[in-house]
Amino acid sequence: MIMKNTTYRVALTQLELNSKPERNLKKCKEWVRKAARQGANVVCLPELYSSFYFCQTENSGHFDLAEPLHGVSFSEFSALAAELKVVIIVPFFEKRAAGIYHNSAYIINSDGKEAGLYRKMHIPDDPAFYEKYYFTPGDLGFQAFDTSVGKLGTLICWDQWFPEGARLTAMQGAEILFYPTAIGWHPAEIERYGKTQYEAWLTVQRGHAVANGIYLAACNRVGLEKPSEDAAGIQFWGASFIAGPQGEILASASHDKEEIIMAEIDPSLIETVRRNWPFFRDRRIDAYDGIVRRTGE
Numbered sequence: 001m002i003m004k005n006t007t008y009r010v011a012l013t014q015l016e017l018n019s020k021p022e023r024n025l026k027k028c029k030e031w032v033r034k035a036a037r038q039g040a041n042v043v044c045l046p047e048l049y050s051s052f053y054f055c056q057t058e059n060s061g062h063f064d065l066a067e068p069l070h071g072v073s074f075s076e077f078s079a080l081a082a083e084l085k086v087v088i089i090v091p092f093f094e095k096r097a098a099g100i101y102h103n104s105a106y107i108i109n110s111d112g113k114e115a116g117l118y119r120k121m122h123i124p125d126d127p128a129f130y131e132k133y134y135f136t137p138g139d140l141g142f143q144a145f146d147t148s149v150g151k152l153g154t155l156i157c158w159d160q161w162f163p164e165g166a167r168l169t170a171m172q173g174a175e176i177l178f179y180p181t182a183i184g185w186h187p188a189e190i191e192r193y194g195k196t197q198y199e200a201w202l203t204v205q206r207g208h209a210v211a212n213g214i215y216l217a218a219c220n221r222v223g224l225e226k227p228s229e230d231a232a233g234i235q236f237w238g239a240s241f242i243a244g245p246q247g248e249i250l251a252s253a254s255h256d257k258e259e260i261i262m263a264e265i266d267p268s269l270i271e272t273v274r275r276n277w278p279f280f281r282d283r284r285i286d287a288y289d290g291i292v293r294r295t296g297e
Helices: 021-037 060-065 072-084 157-161 163-171 187-212 267-276
Strands: 008-014 042-044 087-097 100-108 114-119 144-146 151-154 176-180 215-219 222-225 234-237 241-243 249-252 259-265
Touching: 008 021, 008 215, 008 241, 021 042, 021 072, 021 259, 072 087, 072 100, 087 151, 087 176, 100 151, 114 144, 114 151, 157 176, 157 187, 163 176, 163 187, 176 187, 187 215, 187 234, 187 241, 215 259, 241 259, 249 259
Parallel strands: 008 042, 042 087, 151 176, 176 215
Antiparallel strands: 008 259, 087 100, 100 114, 144 151, 215 241, 222 234, 241 249
Protein backbone atom coordinates (compact mmCIF):
# COMPACT_ATOMS: atom_id res chain seq x y z
CA MET A 1 0.00 0.00 0.00
CA ILE A 2 1.46 3.37 -1.04
CA MET A 3 0.76 6.04 1.54
CA LYS A 4 1.52 9.75 1.66
CA ASN A 5 3.78 10.75 4.52
CA THR A 6 2.04 14.03 5.27
CA THR A 7 -0.47 14.28 8.07
CA TYR A 8 -3.94 15.74 7.61
CA ARG A 9 -6.88 16.67 9.80
CA VAL A 10 -10.35 15.14 9.57
CA ALA A 11 -13.51 16.64 11.06
CA LEU A 12 -16.90 15.10 11.81
CA THR A 13 -19.95 17.36 12.00
CA GLN A 14 -22.43 15.97 14.52
CA LEU A 15 -25.71 17.72 13.72
CA GLU A 16 -29.42 17.86 14.43
CA LEU A 17 -31.37 17.78 11.17
CA ASN A 18 -35.02 18.30 10.25
CA SER A 19 -37.54 17.88 7.43
CA LYS A 20 -36.52 20.98 5.43
CA PRO A 21 -33.82 20.15 2.84
CA GLU A 22 -33.07 23.82 2.13
CA ARG A 23 -32.43 24.49 5.80
CA ASN A 24 -30.29 21.40 6.20
CA LEU A 25 -28.21 22.27 3.14
CA LYS A 26 -27.57 25.78 4.43
CA LYS A 27 -26.79 24.52 7.92
CA CYS A 28 -24.40 21.82 6.74
CA LYS A 29 -22.53 24.24 4.51
CA GLU A 30 -22.09 26.57 7.49
CA TRP A 31 -20.71 23.73 9.61
CA VAL A 32 -18.31 22.65 6.84
CA ARG A 33 -17.05 26.23 6.72
CA LYS A 34 -16.64 26.20 10.49
CA ALA A 35 -14.65 22.95 10.34
CA ALA A 36 -12.43 24.32 7.58
CA ARG A 37 -11.72 27.43 9.66
CA GLN A 38 -10.63 25.12 12.47
CA GLY A 39 -8.08 23.50 10.17
CA ALA A 40 -9.90 20.48 8.75
CA ASN A 41 -8.68 18.99 5.47
CA VAL A 42 -11.53 16.45 5.28
CA VAL A 43 -15.07 17.06 6.54
CA CYS A 44 -17.75 14.37 6.88
CA LEU A 45 -21.51 14.96 7.24
CA PRO A 46 -24.00 12.54 8.88
CA GLU A 47 -25.97 9.96 6.88
CA LEU A 48 -28.81 11.36 4.71
CA TYR A 49 -27.80 14.91 5.65
CA SER A 50 -30.56 16.72 3.75
CA SER A 51 -33.61 15.47 5.65
CA PHE A 52 -34.96 14.02 8.85
CA TYR A 53 -34.54 10.27 9.19
CA PHE A 54 -37.61 9.36 7.13
CA CYS A 55 -37.08 5.58 7.31
CA GLN A 56 -38.98 5.44 10.60
CA THR A 57 -42.13 4.77 8.55
CA GLU A 58 -42.95 3.36 5.12
CA ASN A 59 -44.33 6.34 3.20
CA SER A 60 -44.10 6.52 -0.58
CA GLY A 61 -44.17 10.31 -0.43
CA HIS A 62 -40.70 10.29 1.12
CA PHE A 63 -39.22 9.17 -2.19
CA ASP A 64 -39.67 12.79 -3.25
CA LEU A 65 -36.77 13.67 -0.96
CA ALA A 66 -34.34 11.87 -3.30
CA GLU A 67 -32.23 13.65 -5.89
CA PRO A 68 -30.49 12.49 -9.07
CA LEU A 69 -26.76 12.12 -9.35
CA HIS A 70 -24.93 15.43 -9.55
CA GLY A 71 -27.99 17.32 -8.37
CA VAL A 72 -28.13 20.08 -5.78
CA SER A 73 -26.05 18.30 -3.14
CA PHE A 74 -23.20 17.72 -5.55
CA SER A 75 -23.26 21.18 -7.11
CA GLU A 76 -23.41 22.99 -3.76
CA PHE A 77 -20.75 20.98 -1.98
CA SER A 78 -18.54 20.73 -5.05
CA ALA A 79 -18.37 24.52 -5.19
CA LEU A 80 -17.76 24.68 -1.45
CA ALA A 81 -14.97 22.08 -1.56
CA ALA A 82 -13.19 24.00 -4.32
CA GLU A 83 -13.61 27.28 -2.45
CA LEU A 84 -12.34 25.95 0.89
CA LYS A 85 -9.81 23.49 -0.58
CA VAL A 86 -11.16 20.65 1.57
CA VAL A 87 -12.40 17.13 0.86
CA ILE A 88 -16.09 16.71 1.76
CA ILE A 89 -18.01 13.47 2.30
CA VAL A 90 -21.67 14.12 1.45
CA PRO A 91 -24.16 11.30 2.24
CA PHE A 92 -27.41 11.75 0.28
CA PHE A 93 -30.60 10.05 -0.90
CA GLU A 94 -29.96 9.09 -4.53
CA LYS A 95 -32.63 8.65 -7.19
CA ARG A 96 -30.93 6.46 -9.76
CA ALA A 97 -33.96 5.74 -11.95
CA ALA A 98 -37.72 5.46 -11.63
CA GLY A 99 -38.28 3.21 -8.61
CA ILE A 100 -34.53 2.68 -7.97
CA TYR A 101 -33.09 4.56 -5.01
CA HIS A 102 -29.85 4.31 -3.04
CA ASN A 103 -28.45 5.52 0.25
CA SER A 104 -25.27 7.03 -1.16
CA ALA A 105 -22.31 9.30 -0.47
CA TYR A 106 -20.22 11.56 -2.67
CA ILE A 107 -16.53 11.86 -1.94
CA ILE A 108 -15.74 15.33 -3.29
CA ASN A 109 -12.09 16.24 -3.70
CA SER A 110 -10.56 19.54 -2.62
CA ASP A 111 -10.68 20.81 -6.22
CA GLY A 112 -14.46 20.29 -6.32
CA LYS A 113 -14.28 17.22 -8.54
CA GLU A 114 -15.87 13.88 -7.67
CA ALA A 115 -13.31 11.50 -6.19
CA GLY A 116 -15.88 8.74 -5.96
CA LEU A 117 -19.38 7.54 -5.19
CA TYR A 118 -20.35 4.95 -2.58
CA ARG A 119 -23.73 3.21 -2.33
CA LYS A 120 -24.64 1.62 1.00
CA MET A 121 -24.18 -2.13 0.73
CA HIS A 122 -25.96 -3.48 3.81
CA ILE A 123 -29.59 -2.36 4.14
CA PRO A 124 -31.35 -2.88 7.50
CA ASP A 125 -35.00 -3.59 8.23
CA ASP A 126 -35.72 -3.10 11.92
CA PRO A 127 -38.47 -1.30 13.85
CA ALA A 128 -38.27 2.40 12.85
CA PHE A 129 -35.33 1.62 10.54
CA TYR A 130 -37.31 0.43 7.50
CA GLU A 131 -34.58 1.04 4.96
CA LYS A 132 -35.33 -1.94 2.73
CA TYR A 133 -38.51 -0.15 1.70
CA TYR A 134 -36.51 2.79 0.37
CA PHE A 135 -33.05 1.66 -0.68
CA THR A 136 -31.70 -0.74 -3.28
CA PRO A 137 -28.48 -2.38 -1.99
CA GLY A 138 -25.33 -0.82 -3.35
CA ASP A 139 -23.72 -2.31 -6.45
CA LEU A 140 -20.38 -0.48 -6.53
CA GLY A 141 -18.70 -2.67 -3.95
CA PHE A 142 -16.28 -1.64 -1.23
CA GLN A 143 -13.87 1.00 -2.39
CA ALA A 144 -11.08 3.34 -1.34
CA PHE A 145 -10.94 6.72 -3.04
CA ASP A 146 -7.85 8.74 -3.98
CA THR A 147 -8.09 12.30 -2.70
CA SER A 148 -5.72 15.22 -2.32
CA VAL A 149 -4.89 14.18 1.26
CA GLY A 150 -4.83 10.40 1.01
CA LYS A 151 -6.87 7.32 0.26
CA LEU A 152 -10.23 7.32 2.04
CA GLY A 153 -12.78 4.55 2.48
CA THR A 154 -16.44 5.42 2.93
CA LEU A 155 -19.15 3.08 4.14
CA ILE A 156 -22.55 4.01 5.61
CA CYS A 157 -24.23 3.25 8.95
CA TRP A 158 -25.45 -0.40 8.94
CA ASP A 159 -22.23 -1.27 7.07
CA GLN A 160 -20.39 -0.51 10.31
CA TRP A 161 -21.41 -3.83 11.90
CA PHE A 162 -19.78 -6.00 9.22
CA PRO A 163 -16.06 -6.81 9.45
CA GLU A 164 -16.07 -8.00 5.83
CA GLY A 165 -16.86 -4.51 4.53
CA ALA A 166 -14.17 -2.92 6.67
CA ARG A 167 -11.61 -5.53 5.61
CA LEU A 168 -12.34 -5.28 1.90
CA THR A 169 -12.16 -1.48 2.05
CA ALA A 170 -8.87 -1.62 3.93
CA MET A 171 -7.55 -4.05 1.31
CA GLN A 172 -8.17 -1.36 -1.32
CA GLY A 173 -5.62 0.80 0.51
CA ALA A 174 -7.84 3.03 2.65
CA GLU A 175 -5.98 4.90 5.38
CA ILE A 176 -9.21 5.72 7.21
CA LEU A 177 -12.75 4.32 7.19
CA PHE A 178 -15.54 6.89 7.35
CA TYR A 179 -18.98 5.79 8.54
CA PRO A 180 -21.63 8.51 8.08
CA THR A 181 -24.35 7.34 10.43
CA ALA A 182 -27.92 7.75 11.69
CA ILE A 183 -28.19 5.51 14.72
CA GLY A 184 -30.07 5.94 17.94
CA TRP A 185 -32.28 4.52 20.64
CA HIS A 186 -35.98 3.81 20.76
CA PRO A 187 -36.83 6.15 23.68
CA ALA A 188 -38.65 3.46 25.66
CA GLU A 189 -35.57 1.21 25.55
CA ILE A 190 -32.89 3.68 26.63
CA GLU A 191 -32.99 2.90 30.33
CA ARG A 192 -32.81 -0.87 29.87
CA TYR A 193 -30.70 -1.29 26.73
CA GLY A 194 -29.15 2.09 25.96
CA LYS A 195 -25.69 1.60 27.43
CA THR A 196 -25.30 -1.91 26.00
CA GLN A 197 -26.40 -0.88 22.49
CA TYR A 198 -24.14 2.15 22.39
CA GLU A 199 -21.12 0.23 23.69
CA ALA A 200 -21.66 -2.54 21.12
CA TRP A 201 -21.64 0.08 18.35
CA LEU A 202 -18.46 1.67 19.67
CA THR A 203 -16.70 -1.65 20.27
CA VAL A 204 -17.33 -3.24 16.89
CA GLN A 205 -15.99 -0.22 15.04
CA ARG A 206 -12.92 0.14 17.22
CA GLY A 207 -12.37 -3.55 16.40
CA HIS A 208 -12.36 -2.72 12.68
CA ALA A 209 -9.64 -0.15 13.30
CA VAL A 210 -7.55 -2.65 15.26
CA ALA A 211 -8.05 -5.61 12.93
CA ASN A 212 -7.10 -3.55 9.89
CA GLY A 213 -4.51 -1.25 11.44
CA ILE A 214 -6.16 1.90 10.11
CA TYR A 215 -8.02 4.98 11.33
CA LEU A 216 -11.81 5.04 11.64
CA ALA A 217 -14.32 7.89 11.91
CA ALA A 218 -18.05 7.51 12.68
CA CYS A 219 -20.21 10.62 12.17
CA ASN A 220 -23.67 10.42 13.75
CA ARG A 221 -26.61 12.79 13.97
CA VAL A 222 -28.06 13.90 17.29
CA GLY A 223 -31.45 14.79 18.78
CA LEU A 224 -34.96 13.31 18.93
CA GLU A 225 -36.66 12.90 15.54
CA LYS A 226 -40.33 11.99 15.18
CA PRO A 227 -42.12 11.18 11.91
CA SER A 228 -45.31 12.51 13.55
CA GLU A 229 -46.27 14.10 16.85
CA ASP A 230 -47.83 10.91 18.20
CA ALA A 231 -44.81 8.73 17.33
CA ALA A 232 -42.13 7.77 19.84
CA GLY A 233 -39.38 8.67 17.40
CA ILE A 234 -35.67 7.90 17.58
CA GLN A 235 -33.26 9.51 20.01
CA PHE A 236 -30.06 9.70 17.97
CA TRP A 237 -27.22 9.07 20.37
CA GLY A 238 -24.56 11.28 18.80
CA ALA A 239 -21.22 10.16 20.29
CA SER A 240 -19.41 10.56 16.96
CA PHE A 241 -15.80 9.50 17.31
CA ILE A 242 -12.44 9.12 15.59
CA ALA A 243 -10.22 6.15 16.45
CA GLY A 244 -6.59 5.43 15.67
CA PRO A 245 -5.16 2.23 14.17
CA GLN A 246 -4.97 0.54 17.57
CA GLY A 247 -8.57 1.43 18.36
CA GLU A 248 -7.55 4.32 20.59
CA ILE A 249 -10.12 7.13 20.78
CA LEU A 250 -8.59 10.30 19.37
CA ALA A 251 -11.72 12.46 19.56
CA SER A 252 -15.30 11.91 20.68
CA ALA A 253 -18.51 13.89 20.85
CA SER A 254 -21.31 14.10 23.40
CA HIS A 255 -24.57 12.19 23.25
CA ASP A 256 -26.74 15.30 23.03
CA LYS A 257 -24.99 18.31 21.45
CA GLU A 258 -24.20 19.55 17.98
CA GLU A 259 -20.45 19.80 17.62
CA ILE A 260 -17.38 19.31 15.49
CA ILE A 261 -14.72 16.83 16.49
CA MET A 262 -11.35 16.66 14.81
CA ALA A 263 -8.22 14.52 14.80
CA GLU A 264 -4.92 14.34 12.97
CA ILE A 265 -4.33 11.40 10.63
CA ASP A 266 -0.72 10.21 10.28
CA PRO A 267 -0.49 7.67 7.44
CA SER A 268 3.03 6.65 8.49
CA LEU A 269 1.60 5.32 11.77
CA ILE A 270 -0.29 2.64 9.81
CA GLU A 271 3.00 1.11 8.69
CA THR A 272 4.37 1.22 12.24
CA VAL A 273 1.28 -0.43 13.72
CA ARG A 274 1.11 -3.13 11.05
CA ARG A 275 4.78 -3.99 11.56
CA ASN A 276 4.16 -4.59 15.25
CA TRP A 277 0.63 -6.06 15.04
CA PRO A 278 0.88 -7.85 11.66
CA PHE A 279 -2.72 -8.99 11.30
CA PHE A 280 -2.65 -8.23 7.57
CA ARG A 281 0.47 -10.35 7.11
CA ASP A 282 -0.84 -13.32 9.07
CA ARG A 283 -4.20 -13.69 7.37
CA ARG A 284 -4.78 -17.22 6.09
CA ILE A 285 -6.24 -16.24 2.73
CA ASP A 286 -5.91 -19.85 1.59
CA ALA A 287 -8.39 -20.96 4.28
CA TYR A 288 -11.21 -18.41 4.04
CA ASP A 289 -13.31 -19.82 1.20
CA GLY A 290 -16.16 -20.55 3.58
CA ILE A 291 -16.68 -16.87 4.35
CA VAL A 292 -18.74 -16.46 1.17
CA ARG A 293 -21.35 -19.03 2.29
CA ARG A 294 -24.47 -18.04 4.24
CA THR A 295 -23.77 -20.61 6.98
CA GLY A 296 -21.20 -23.28 7.73
CA GLU A 297 -23.60 -26.11 6.81
